[in-house]
Structures are given as C-alpha cells and as structure tokens.
Amino acid sequence: MPDEPPPAVPPSTPPPQHVVPGATLPPLQRAVVPPPEPLRADEVNAALSNPLRAIDVVLASPRRVAQNLETSTSLVTLAVVFLATAALFALPYGFVLGTDAWWRVTAFYLGSTLLCLPSLFVFSAYLGFGAKLTSTTVLALTIPASAALFTAGFAPILWFLQITFDSEAKQIGWRDVSNVLLWISLGAGVVQLWRSMRKPPVDTAGAFLFVLMWMAWHAVFFYVLARMGHVLGLVR
Amino acid sequence: MIRNVLAAWTALAVYGFALGIAHSATYAVRNVLKFPLLVTVTAVVCSLSWWILARAVGAPLSFVAVQRTAWRMFRDLGFLLASLSPIVLFFALVMRATDDGVLGEYDRFLALNIVLIAVSGVVALARGARALFVEHALAPARVVVVMLAWLAVSATVGGQAAFFMRPFFGFPATRGGNPPFFLGAAPDLRGATNFFEAVQQTISRPPLPESLRPPDPVR
Numbered sequence: 001m002p003d004e005p006p007p008a009v010p011p012s013t014p015p016p017q018h019v020v021p022g023a024t025l026p027p028l029q030r031a032v033v034p035p036p037e038p039l040r041a042d043e044v045n046a047a048l049s050n051p052l053r054a055i056d057v058v059l060a061s062p063r064r065v066a067q068n069l070e071t072s073t074s075l076v077t078l079a080v081v082f083l084a085t086a087a088l089f090a091l092p093y094g095f096v097l098g099t100d101a102w103w104r105v106t107a108f109y110l111g112s113t114l115l116c117l118p119s120l121f122v123f124s125a126y127l128g129f130g131a132k133l134t135s136t137t138v139l140a141l142t143i144p145a146s147a148a149l150f151t152a153g154f155a156p157i158l159w160f161l162q163i164t165f166d167s168e169a170k171q172i173g174w175r176d177v178s179n180v181l182l183w184i185s186l187g188a189g190v191v192q193l194w195r196s197m198r199k200p201p202v203d204t205a206g207a208f209l210f211v212l213m214w215m216a217w218h219a220v221f222f223y224v225l226a227r228m229g230h231v232l233g234l235v236r
Numbered sequence: 237m238i239r240n241v242l243a244a245w246t247a248l249a250v251y252g253f254a255l256g257i258a259h260s261a262t263y264a265v266r267n268v269l270k271f272p273l274l275v276t277v278t279a280v281v282c283s284l285s286w287w288i289l290a291r292a293v294g295a296p297l298s299f300v301a302v303q304r305t306a307w308r309m310f311r312d313l314g315f316l317l318a319s320l321s322p323i324v325l326f327f328a329l330v331m332r333a334t335d336d337g338v339l340g341e342y343d344r345f346l347a348l349n350i351v352l353i354a355v356s357g358v359v360a361l362a363r364g365a366r367a368l369f370v371e372h373a374l375a376p377a378r379v380v381v382v383m384l385a386w387l388a389v390s391a392t393v394g395g396q397a398a399f400f401m402r403p404f405f406g407f408p409a410t411r412g413g414n415p416p417f418f419l420g421a422a423p424d425l426r427g428a429t430n431f432f433e434a435v436q437q438t439i440s441r442p443p444l445p446e447s448l449r450p451p452d453p454v455r
Contacts, residue, residue, distance in 0.1 A: 059292045146292070153285035157393055160281045164400040166421035166429040171436060177392075188292060 038067035044077045047085075054085045058145045062195035065138070069198050075134040079141060086110040086144035093151035096159045097178065097234070104232045105151055109144035109186070112225040116140070120217050127213055128206075135198075142196050143189035143221075150185035157181070179235055186225070190218070237300075240307040245272035247314030254321040258328035258345055258405040266417060270401050275310050278394040279303070282386075289385040293378050295368070306386070309364040316356035324349065328405070335408045342407040361387060395431040399424075 039057060047053040057065075058081070068078060090105040097104065117140050124131035158178055165174040197214075229235030252267030287302045297305070327348065331341050365383045368374055374382075402419040403410070421429045426442050428434040 055288065055291050059288070060294060060296070149288055150285075150292070153288035156281050156284055157389070160277075160393060161396055161430075164396055164421065164430070169421075169429045169433065171428075172430060172432040174430075177432065192292070 035067055035070075036061075036064045038071050038073040039064045039078070041074045041077065044074045044081055047081045048077070051084075051088065054081055054089070054145075055149060057081055058085050058142070059149055059192065062142075062192055065142070065196040066198055069135045069138060069196070072132070072135065075132075075138055079134055079137045082138060082141035082145040083110075086113075086141060086148045089148035089152040090144075092155035093158065096155050096162060101233075104234055105182070106148070108182070108225070108228055108232055108234055109147045109189070112221065112228045113140050113144045115224055115228075116217065116221045119220065123213055123217070127209055129210060129213075139193060139196060142193040143186070145189070146192040147185040147189035150188045151182070154181045154185065182229075182234060237304045237307055240304070240311040241276075244275060244307060244311040244314040247311070247318040248272050248275055251314070251317040251321050251324065252404070254325040254328060255349060255405050257325060258331050259403070259408070260411055263403065263405055267404055270404065274394065274397050274401055275314075277397045278390055279306055279310065281393045281397075282306075282389050285389050286386055289389065290382050293381045293385065295372065295374055295378055295382050297372065301372075305364060305368060308367070309360045312360035312363055313356050316359060317352065320352050320356070324352070332408075337411075338407075338409050340408045345405070357387075392431075395435070399428075399431040399434060 039061060043053075044057060047057045057078070065078070068074060087106050087110060090109060091102055094102040094105040117137060120140055121131060121133055121136040124136060158174070158181060161174040161177055167173075226235065248271040249268040252271030253264045255271075256262075256264035256267035283299075283303055283306070286306060287297070287299045290297045290302055327345060331345055335341065361383055365379045368382070369376060369379045398404070400418060400420055402424070403415060406415060407425070423429050424434060426434075426437045428437050
C-alpha cells in the first residue's frame with residue numbers, strides 16, 4: 001500500500017468559512033489598552049508633604065494626570081502641587097544666577113503662565129471645549145512646574161559653569177549657556193503639557209480648532225515669555 | 237557602587253598616566269589624580285539632572301539606581317580606555333622622542349585621544365543602555381532618549397571640567413616649565429577660555445599664534 005501524504009489540515013481544524021461577496025466582514029479585533037488610573041488623592045497629597053514626590057506627580061505620570069483631567073479627580077490639590085513646584089523648584093537656579101535674582105526664574109516661568117492663563121481658559125470655554133478653571137489651571141501649570149524641576153536639575157551644572165568660566169569671556173559666557181538651559185527647560189515643560197493633555201474632540205473640525213487654539217496660545221505665551229525674560233534680565 | 241567607583245578611578249588613572257607621558261613624568265603623575273577627579277566632578281554635578289531627565293522620560297528609576305547605572309558606565313569606560321593605554325603609551329613615547337620642541341604632533345595626538353574616548357564612551361553607553369533595558373524592562377525608545385539626554389548633559393559638564401583641569405598633556409614647547417595643576421579659565425592656544433569657545437574654534441579654526449606656527453617649508 002503506497003504511503004498516503006499527511007492531511008494538510010488536521011481533522012480538528014474547523015472548516016474554512018466561505019466569504020460571501022457583499023457580506024459584512026466582522027470587525028478586526030484590536031488590543032485594547034486600558035487607560036491608566038488617575039493619580040489618587042493620597043499620591044497627590046504626598047507630594048505636598050514631601051516635595052521630592054512632586055517629581056513623580058509632575059514629571060513621571062503625564063498620562064495619569066491626563067486621566068485626572070478627564071475624570072476631574074483631585075484637581076484642586078493637583079493645581080496646588082503644580083503651583084508649589086513651579087514656585088519652589090525654580091529657586092535654586094535663581095540663587096545660582098545671583099542672590100538678588102533668586103525669584104526671577106520663578107517669575108519668568110510662573111509669572112508668564114499666570115498672565116496667559118485667563119486667555120487660555122476663556123478661549124477654550126468660548127470655543128466649546130468644556131474647559132473648567134481647575135483643569136485649565138492644572139494643564140497650564142504643567143509648563144512652569146516641569147520647567148522648574150528641570151532648572152533644579154540644571155542648577156548644579158550652571159553653578160559649576162559659573163565657577164569655572166572666565167567671568168569676562170568674550171565669545172561664549174556662562175550666561176549664554178544659562179539661556180540655552182532655560183529654553184531647554186521650557187521645551188521640556190511644553191512637551192509635558194502635550195503629554196498631559198486630554199483627548200481632543202472626536203470630530204475633525206473640532207480637533208483642528210483644538211490644535212489651532214493651542215498653537216495660538218503657545219505663540220502668545222512664547223511672546224510674553226520672551227518679553228518677561230528681557231524685563232527680568234534673564235534672556236538676551 | 238563603591239566597587240564600581242574604585243574600579244573606574246583605577247582604570248582611568250592608568251589611561252591618564254599613559255596620556256600624560258606624552259609630555260613629561262610630571263604630567264603623567266598628575267593625570268593619575270586628574271582623570272578620576274574629572275569623572276567624579278562630572279558625576280557629582282550631573283547626578284541630579286540625570287535623575288530628573290530619567291523621570292521625565294518615564295523611566296521609573298530611583299536616584300540611587302541612576303547613580304549606580306552611571307558609575308557602571310564610567311567603570312566600563314575606564315576599562316575600555318585602560319585597555320587602550322598600551323597603544324596610547326606607545327604613541328606618546330614615539331611623539332615625545334620625535335617632536336620638534338614646539339607643537340610636534342600635538343594636534344594629531346589630541347585627535348587620536350578624542351576618537352578613542354568617543355568610541356569607548358559610545359560602547360560603554362550602548363552596554364549601559366542594554367543593561368537598563370534588561371534590568372528595568374524599559375521600552376527601547378525610552379532607553380535611547382534617556383541615554384542621549386545623559387550623554388548631552390555629561391558631555392557639556394565633562395567637557396568644561398576637562399577644559400578647566402587642563403593640561404592633561406601639554407604641547408612640547410611648555411616642557412621643562414612648572415605649569416599650574418589646573419589652567420582653569422586661562423586662554424588656550426587659540427584664545428578659548430572655556431569648553432564651548434574651544435568647540436567653536438575647533439569648527440572655525442582660527443590661526444595659531446605666530447610663535448607656534450610651523451616654519452615655512454624651504455624651497
């Protein structure tokens with residue numbers, strides 16, 4: 001008896017389904033990643049009692065902050081944490097710039113943000129994005145809070161550059177490097193804001209308007225920031 | 237971590253000695269202290285920013301874990317450079333025996349060592365990134381961003397620290413004198429007073445001072 005070839009399909013395999021032309025295909029199954037949990041009240045409160053925990057709240061969990069904004073969880077406490085972070089963590093960099101300049105970095109980031117906050121709130125409410133004052137405040141404060149944390153990290157570097165640079169360097173002085181560090185910190189803050197942002201509206205026109213509003217607000221914010229930097233003598 | 241620190245110091249001291257012998261025994265002995273000091277200053281000044289950058293990228297690393305990772309990379313860098321020390325020593329001795337007493341092959345030797353440090357640094361960084369990826373189960377993209385951010389910060393601080401702690405090997409015309417342990421912000425050959433100006437001048441290549449220019453070839 002000649003050897004028979006093994007069956008191509010095992011007997012247990014269900015028979016292939018025939019696709020009838022014109023019939024609706026079943027939707028593709030996509031892996032659904034559950035959204036992260038919002039920051040719990042005790043986690044946010046911990047950042048108030050231990051300032052180092054602010055790094056976890058402000059920097060390390062932008063998607064969770066986005067969920068807080070989405071579900072309106074612990075927003076007032078979050079706003080206080082972000083405000084305190086923006087105010088306190090910029091101080092070391094200010095002290096490095098000069099003992100009389102300790103408040104200037106805080107004023108640079110936080111002051112500019114607070115000046116632009118009303119316009120952000122009014123425009124987003126007017127354009128129908130359902131913005132609440134607390135959620136808009138938390139989102140806007142993401143920039144100065146994140147930037148302040150970055151400046152805290154850069155403060156030892158600036159101090160080191162300050163003591164090792166010739167104070168009368170003709171081409172590149174430590175203040176030029178400081179300018180770059182301040183703009184890098186700002187960039188980190190802006191990136192963090194976009195990472196913490198809620199989902200834009202579903203319809204295309206709404207999403208376009210949403211992005212357009214934020215771009216316009218950023219333009220105004222950068223202009224205010226640049227002027228503030230000149231007034232405070234931080235940016236040349 | 238203490239073991240990594242000691243290993244890094246020892247290995248870098250070996251490399252520093254080989255480098256300094258290009259000028260004189262004084263420079264070689266000084267480099268035994270200077271190279272470990274250079275890395276230590278860089279690590280201390282950068283430590284906070286490394287941690288904040290890691291947290292910002294979403295790497296769940298504690299402050300101590302970041303320092304441990306960084307020092308492991310410095311140890312690897314030290315080992316790689318120490319393994320290259322015999323080659324550097326050979327070139328240094330040849331250069332010292334054949335130089336013209338003015339500038340000699342200073343620029344070429346400098347370029348060689350920059351290449352060696354850069355290559356060793358990249359290899360140590362790649363291995364450190366792989367360890368981070370495996371030990372902390374971080375996404376590869378995050379590891380790359382963390383590493384690039386750390387590299388940028390370390391290069392900025394380390395570059396300035398190295399400039400301040402000059403000379404590691406001076407050019408031959410300074411041989412026989414008693415140079416200070418650190419030249420600090422004193423202008424270099426082309427007038428740069430800090431690392432950033434030195435980088436700028438490396439790109440724009442302003443002329444050397446008259447006294448250090450090679451003589452015109454005799455026709």
